[in-house]
Amino acid sequence: MKLLAFETATEACSVAVYVDGEVHERFEVAPRRHAEWVLPWAEQLLAEAGIAKSQLDVIAVGRGPGAFTGVRLGVALAQGIALALDLPVAPVSTLMALAEDSPADGTAQNILAVIDARMGEIYAGCYQREHGQLITLAPERVLPPQMLELPQPGVWQALGSGLIAAEGILAQRLRAQLSSQNPQALPHAAAVARLGAMLHARGGTIAPERLAPAYLRDNVALTLNEQAALRAAKARTQ
Numbered sequence: 001m002k003l004l005a006f007e008t009a010t011e012a013c014s015v016a017v018y019v020d021g022e023v024h025e026r027f028e029v030a031p032r033r034h035a036e037w038v039l040p041w042a043e044q045l046l047a048e049a050g051i052a053k054s055q056l057d058v059i060a061v062g063r064g065p066g067a068f069t070g071v072r073l074g075v076a077l078a079q080g081i082a083l084a085l086d087l088p089v090a091p092v093s094t095l096m097a098l099a100e101d102s103p104a105d106g107t108a109q110n111i112l113a114v115i116d117a118r119m120g121e122i123y124a125g126c127y128q129r130e131h132g133q134l135i136t137l138a139p140e141r142v143l144p145p146q147m148l149e150l151p152q153p154g155v156w157q158a159l160g161s162g163l164i165a166a167e168g169i170l171a172q173r174l175r176a177q178l179s180s181q182n183p184q185a186l187p188h189a190a191a192v193a194r195l196g197a198m199l200h201a202r203g204g205t206i207a208p209e210r211l212a213p214a215y216l217r218d219n220v221a222l223t224l225n226e227q228a229a230l231r232a233a234k235a236r237t238q
Contacts, residue, residue: 001200002051003058004042004081005193008034008074009066009094010115010161014189015041017049018060018197024049025190034073053085058205060090060196062097062187064214065123065142066115071213079208088205090196093214095125095140095160100191102129102157103180110137110154112178114162114170117142122162122170123216126151133198142216145170150177159185 003018013034014027026041046053061078064071071094082089099113111134115123122145126137138151145166150156156177163171163183171181199205 001058001197002056003060003090003193003196003200004046004056005060005062005092005189005196006038006042006074006077007062007094007097007187007189007192008038008070008077009062009064010070010186011067012186012188013037013041014187015045016189016193017042017045017051018193019049019051021197023190023193025188025193027188027190029186034070038073038077053081056085056087058088058090058196058200059085059208060092060192060199061211062094062189062192063091063211064094065117065140065216066094066187068215071215075211075213079211082208082211087208088200089208089211090199090205091211091214092192092195092199093125093140094187095123096127096134096136097187097191097195098160098185099125099127099134100195101185101188102159110150110152110156112150112156112158112174114145114148114158114160114165116161116165117217120144120166122148122165124148124162134195140214140216146173148173150174153177155179158182161186 005016011031016025059082095113099111125140127134159182
């Protein structure tokens with residue numbers, strides 16, 4: 001199975017090619033340069049793998065949540081390429097891709113993936129690793145870090161920029177339940193590729209015209225007045 005994957009939902013830009021279980025990836029932390037690099041990287045990786053676009057079976061993409069511009073870019077690229085090549089799309093949660101790269105830990109099979117959502121909030125996903133695969137324990141959410149509750153007891157790994165959002169409130173609150181913390185972790189296209197391949201094997205791909213970004217917020221862009229109202233509402237709950 002041959003797959004091309006994109007992950008552009010955070011400050012990290014990455015592209016991967018998956019060929020029968022082997023993954024080739026380009027990854028770099030490059031704020032505001034995603035649009036410049038993703039297509040040239042895709043061409044380079046396909047050439048290195050000896051794969052023509054016509055040989056691809058599926059396009060995978062990190063569908064968010066994350067930075068709105070980055071999420072839109074990844075979704076638009078995946079959709080355009082899939083439409084042009086008449087291929088299905090594997091939409092992968094960016095939070096799950098982040099969790100997928102958590103280190104194997106015999107004591108902590110529970111994984112919390114959190115991304116800084118700005119405006120005093122985080123994107124959060126809770127997972128459990130079973131037989132090498134991730135199981136979603138609770139719906140992905142956007143919320144203030146002081147409101148996040150883990151869906152089950154036990155020892156957890158936590159990773160992602162949400163750990164240090166809002167002055168590190170989340171990391172401080174959950175310290176006793178965490179076996180490890182990695183606030184520098186970022187989602188990789190290689191993880192999107194592996195998850196996309198599993199989704200494809202289970203028949204979970206979709207037609208490209210059905211692909212939609214996962215923003216989690218109802219409002220993609222808030223006005224200044226709306227932002228002020230949101231801050232005031234949060235202040236009243238603290």
